Amino acid sequence: MINQLRPGVVRTVKVTGFDGADVLVKLVGAEGEETEIGRIPRQEASMRRVEHPSELFDVGQEINAEEIGRWREGQLHLSARACEIPSLRSFLLALERGQVVAGTVSEVHNFGVFVHIDGEPDGLCTGFIRVPDLTWGWINHPSEVVEAGQRITAEVIITETRTGQVTLSLKALQVDPLIRFADQAGQVLTGPITKIVPFGVFVRLAPDVMGFLHLSELTDEPIETPDQLVDEGELITVKVTEVDLQRHRVRLGAAGEADRT
Known part of the structure; x- marks a missing residue:
């Protein structure tokens, strides 16, 4: 599959023809001999927009192209656009x-x-x-x-x-704000609701720190969306149940009466 984005090896190739909008090439060895057959897919021909790569290349022309991988049948695929502007x-x-x-x-x-x-x-x-x-x-x-x-x-x-x-x-x-917030797990905090989504609400707990409160934590009653209970901008008291630095997320739970006192 062609999925490599990191720079590959640059090869000198000779254009041998066209297969639809793809460019067919042969690799040129150190002594000038033509060796392995390769292909330049149309999207790899140039950074410029052209109707057909024959507007860019002539049969017999030698160009530089970057190796980008091999297709399922083992044929080498290359990118001319990667070498287009030295x-x-x-x-x-x-x-x-x-x-x-x-x-x-x-x-x-x-x-x-x-x-x-x-x-x-x-x-x-x-x-x-x-x-x-x-x-x-x-x-x-x-x-x-x-x-x-x-x-x-x-x-x-x-x-x-x-x-x-x-x-x-x-x-x-920038310093990850959650690093300074990591010790807040278990704390009860009050903050404004910044966004309401079908499955819960996001609450601002500190500058650049948002926590998520699932719909199930808002009520035990069957409701379709959280905006039936709360509004954006409304202050809400929640309990920080988890601060996940790796996934960069804060999970919230409902604050019970004991937590509020």
Whole structure:
């Protein structure tokens, strides 16, 4: 299966023809001899949008392509797009997981944030931050955390030569608020309900710390949804039953009368 995103070995190949929108190639050995037959799937031909890869390559042309794995029948599959812009590939390969980089926010969307990383090739935007990697806190939109033009520092999660993208994390450079909250298991706390879902409610217990109270803890009566009993913003007293640092979640239980006194 083609699922490798980490950089593979670069091979020199000669285009031998086309199979539909795939590019058929033969690997070129050190002495120039043609050896194993390979294939460049259409989505791996280029970062540019073209109707057919014959617009990019001629039969007999030699190109560089990155090995990305073998299909079920054992045929080698390669990516030409991973080697399409040498300066981009060099930039990506120089970055390592865990490295801290600086950059400027380019665009902010509901699905994530694009970042110009310092030192990237001109005309490209290589950085991307997924919404879960922006902050430990709960947000409705990434614009609550960053804005276009803002300078940031972030940690590299992975570099992908085939997409030309660096996945970054702001959250990785922030202290997990649950670490400071870990000793609260067993405590009774009061906080506002921040979100109601069909199977329970989320309660803010401290800055950037949310706990979940299951519907069954709200009432013994048969109800369809929690909003039949509570409203968003309403204060509720709960008992912290578990602080799971590994899964980064806090489970809550109902606070009994004895707990409230």
